[in-house]
Amino acid sequence: MNFLADITNALPETILVAFGLSALLLGAIGGDRISGLLRLLAALALAAASVAAFVQFGRGEAISAFASAELSPNGLYRVTLFTLFAKGVTYAMASLALFMSGGFLKSAQMERYEYPLLVTFGSLGAGMMLSANDLMTLYVGIETLSLSSYVLAAFRRDSIMSAEAGLKYFVLGALASGLLLYGSALVYGFSGGTGFEVIASAPTSVGLIFGLVFLICGLSFKASAAPFHIWTPDVYEGAPSAVVAFFSTAPKIAAVALLANVMFVAFGPHIDSWQMIIAIISALSMLIGAFGALMQNSIKRILAYSSISNVGFALIAIAAGAELGSAAVLVYMTLYVIATLGIFAGVLALRRGGKAIDTVADLNGLVKTKPGIALGLLVLIFSVAGIPPAAGFWGKLQVFTAGIESGMLWLVLVGALASVVSLGYYLRLVWAMFMKPAGEPMDRTDASVAAIVAISTLIVFPILTIGIQFLLSAAAQAVVG
Amino acid sequence: MALIAFYILSTIVVLSALFVVAARNPVHSVLWLILAFFTSAGLLVLIGAEFLAMLLVVVYVGAVAVLFLFVVMMLDIDFVALKQGFQNYLVVGALIALALLAEIGIVAAAATFGGGETFNASPGAPTNAEALSRVLYTDYLLLFQMSGIVLLVAMMGAIVLTLRSRPSVKRQNIAEQTGRKRKDAVELKDVRPGQGL
Numbered sequence: 069m070n071f072l073a074d075i076t077n078a079l080p081e082t083i084l085v086a087f088g089l090s091a092l093l094l095g096a097i098g099g100d101r102i103s104g105l106l107r108l109l110a111a112l113a114l115a116a117a118s119v120a121a122f123v124q125f126g127r128g129e130a131i132s133a134f135a136s137a138e139l140s141p142n143g144l145y146r147v148t149l150f151t152l153f154a155k156g157v158t159y160a161m162a163s164l165a166l167f168m169s170g171g172f173l174k175s176a177q178m179e180r181y182e183y184p185l186l187v188t189f190g191s192l193g194a195g196m197m198l199s200a201n202d203l204m205t206l207y208v209g210i211e212t213l214s215l216s217s218y219v220l221a222a223f224r225r226d227s228i229m230s231a232e233a234g235l236k237y238f239v240l241g242a243l244a245s246g247l248l249l250y251g252s253a254l255v256y257g258f259s260g261g262t263g264f265e266v267i268a269s270a271p272t273s274v275g276l277i278f279g280l281v282f283l284i285c286g287l288s289f290k291a292s293a294a295p296f297h298i299w300t301p302d303v304y305e306g307a308p309s310a311v312v313a314f315f316s317t318a319p320k321i322a323a324v325a326l327l328a329n330v331m332f333v334a335f336g337p338h339i340d341s342w343q344m345i346i347a348i349i350s351a352l353s354m355l356i357g358a359f360g361a362l363m364q365n366s367i368k369r370i371l372a373y374s375s376i377s378n379v380g381f382a383l384i385a386i387a388a389g390a391e392l393g394s395a396a397v398l399v400y401m402t403l404y405v406i407a408t409l410g411i412f413a414g415v416l417a418l419r420r421g422g423k424a425i426d427t428v429a430d431l432n433g434l435v436k437t438k439p440g441i442a443l444g445l446l447v448l449i450f451s452v453a454g455i456p457p458a459a460g461f462w463g464k465l466q467v468f469t470a471g472i473e474s475g476m477l478w479l480v481l482v483g484a485l486a487s488v489v490s491l492g493y494y495l496r497l498v499w500a501m502f503m504k505p506a507g508e509p510m511d512r513t514d515a516s517v518a519a520i521v522a523i524s525t526l527i528v529f530p531i532l533t534i535g536i537q538f539l540l541s542a543a544a545q546a547v548v549g
Numbered sequence: 550m551a552l553i554a555f556y557i558l559s560t561i562v563v564l565s566a567l568f569v570v571a572a573r574n575p576v577h578s579v580l581w582l583i584l585a586f587f588t589s590a591g592l593l594v595l596i597g598a599e600f601l602a603m604l605l606v607v608v609y610v611g612a613v614a615v616l617f618l619f620v621v622m623m624l625d626i627d628f629v630a631l632k633q634g635f636q637n638y639l640v641v642g643a644l645i646a647l648a649l650l651a652e653i654g655i656v657a658a659a660a661t662f663g664g665g666e667t668f669n670a671s672p673g674a675p676t677n678a679e680a681l682s683r684v685l686y687t688d689y690l691l692l693f694q695m696s697g698i699v700l701l702v703a704m705m706g707a708i709v710l711t712l713r714s715r716p717s718v719k720r721q722n723i724a725e726q727t728g729r730k731r732k733d734a735v736e737l738k739d740v741r742p743g744q745g746l
Contacts, residue, residue, distance in 0.1 A: 071690070074691075078691075085694075085698065088698075092701075092705070133691075134690065134691040136687065136688040144689075144691050144692065145691055180709065182705055182708070182709045185705065186702070186705065186706070186709070189698060189701075189702050189705075192698065193698075196695060204689075204692050205691065205692065205695070208692055208695040208696055208698075208699060209695070211699050212695065212698055212699050212702060215699060215702045215703055215706060216702050216706075218706065219702075219705070219706035219709055219710060222710055223709065225710060225713070234710075
């Protein structure tokens with residue numbers, strides 16, 4: 069093996085590691101004074117990694133690295149067009165989430181230089197788990213992402229809610245890691261290898277299926293799919309808003325794409341064993357996400373349930389199998405995380421007397437106090453809800469088409485039902501913004517945050533239908549191979 | 550012989566892991582944990598991975614000793630009350646001790662009377678440590694380095710969550726102390742007799 073060739077093939081991760089380590093040194097010398105500078109540099113490094121991933125995607129072929137003749141002939145690290153696309157979006161979302169967090173960090177007195185570094189290392193873990201072609205690479209990637217996430221959730225040390233969020237996330241995450249490892253051990257034991265190719269070529273056996281079930285449990289936890297979703301509302305509510313903006317975008321698409329990748333590549337030949345499991349998880353997630361949010365008052369809890377529900381929709385496409393589903397997963401999750409990033413930018417933009425808004429009632433009459441942001445949020449919420457003029461509709465259409473073509477009409481009907489129910493809380497947000505009388509005036513909005521709201525609104529608004537056509541054709545290429 | 554040892558050891562591992570969770574007293578949980586680690590090390594020896602077995606004992610049992618200290622420090626345990634029930638726990642303690650002793654006995658017996666059995670699963674091949682070190686930095690370089698990143702993140706996290714700068718705390722500044730001049734510290738007052746300052 070050739071070390072230089074390997075790290076060149078893994079260019080996006082190499083950029084992030086190089087930046088993360090040198091920035092850690094800079095931060096140790098410069099202290100919290102240079103945290104603003106490091107945040108911008110980290111956003112740039114993540115953007116560079118995203119560009120590198122898309123350049124690799126443009127070359128149009130899968131890339132392997134860290135291969136050795138006897139142990140891992142196809143590499144511990146292998147990216148296909150599918151994972152490259154997901155990775156590019158992941159890094160881009162992390163970069164934007166970091167870019168727009170400046171104002172929030174300042175007002176919450178969280179300006180410490182470790183913050184951008186933890187986001188960088190967390191994204192590195194997300195990228196590494198997407199690049200995994202081996203259960204071991206998958207595990208170290210997941211752990212890098214998870215450890216950074218636990219610390220980020222508890223980053224606001226003086227807030228008891230934040231500490232609670234971090235602790236809950238940590239304890240439940242450790243349990244999920246245990247399930248994942250146990251599943252990996254069973255899969256290794258019954259297939260004779262940890263590489264995805266070895267697992268794919270192993271005969272189906274009871275032990276392999278048991279390991280597969282445990283693996284799905286562990287991965288569903290990371291993607292916050294029901295019934296492993298319990299942590300999501302509490303962590304979203306307690307963690308600082310800027311951190312939740314990161315959680316609900318970059319790791320979310322990475323986790324769903326990872327689940328898809330593991331199912332399609334490693335367990336592709338065993339699809340009869342996992343199709344029904346994924347379909348049931350999908351139906352549960354959609355229903356729990358839709359009904360759970362109806363009684364919530366906190367905006368962040370509503371968004372948490374919305375993310376559970378949307379992961380459920382993406383799982384329909386995974387249950388449809390690699391040929392039908394892989395493009396739909398990418399389109400759906402990409403449009404979802406872009407819209408979510410915009411919504412969180414809006415939530416971060418709205419502050420009243422230096423305090424971030426929290427409940428739905430805080431949005432009352434927003435159209436009179438901040439008409440621009442209210443309109444942007446309207447389009448973004450429509451997109452997440454999948455209402456036709458906005459781009460989210462196209463994502464849902466793709467997912468439902470994949471579901472019907474694979475013969476799971478019942479699942480698509482459950483999805484349609486969940487969509488209708490979830491309109492109840494989406495429209496409640498819109499109602500508060502447009503129909504209620506205005507409350508106290510809001511503080512001034514940061515330019516960076518307003519820009520993100522505007523950009524993501526433009527992307528999900530049908531003005532850029534060409535953009536959606538591009539996304540559809542790019543995702544169509546990215547069938548797992 | 551090896552199969553019997555395997556079944557004995559694995560039964561002890563499972564039972565002691567169960568007691569780690571079931572024990573009410575955290576100190577007992579830690580003791581059961583140590584037994585579980587020792588027994589797992591025994592299992593590793595059985596499959597010929599003696600280097601990993603030693604690592605498990607040195608690293609984990611060592612770490613557990615530290616964990617034990619933390620438990621003692623952090624939790625409010627009334628040790629007088631604990632000692633009063635010494636006889637109640639004598640059976641449990643004796644069981645753990647016996648199991649450990651029996652394990653050492655089995656291993657020693659296997660080595661002595663095993664009829665030329667060696668612990669190296671593939672005699673003549675490189676030893677465990679050598680075999681591991683051959684692949685650790687070559688075939689598994691990526692995993693090795695990523696594990697390093699995981700540990701780095703864990704370290705950063707521990708620092709982020711616990712280190713705080715407290716401006717109100719007074720610290721010794723040696724340069725300031727030694728740089729003090731007489732005129733900074735001592736003031737001469739001419740006090741007239743019969744009057745105060």
